[in-house]
Amino acid sequence: MPHIRGTIHGVAAMVTLVVGSILSNTVREEYELFAQVAVATRHLLINVANLPVSREVAEVVVPVGVLMGVWVFAYELQRLSRAE
Secondary structure, three states: OHHHHHHHHHHHHHHHHHHHHHHHHHHHHHOHHHHHHHHHHHHHHHHHOOOOOOHHHHHOHHHHHHHHHHHHHHHHHHHHHHHO
16 A cells, blocks of 8 residues: 555645645735745745755745645544544
8 A cells, every 4th residue: 555655645746836836926926924935935945055946946845845734734634533
């Protein structure tokens, strides 16, 4: 069963990346705080950490991370409730 779990997580990671990009652009237009977080993340990753990533990728790190956290939490909660 490890290959099924790996496939599920792989698909979830791809979907999260796409949805996170779309979601971050939509939310950034509506909420000033989110735009400030995106700018701060971009500054930290590119200027402070000196990582070779594009501006667009650096700005979606936070929303994608949050979505991945939600996915892992929901997946593990589902697994735990099924195991009982």
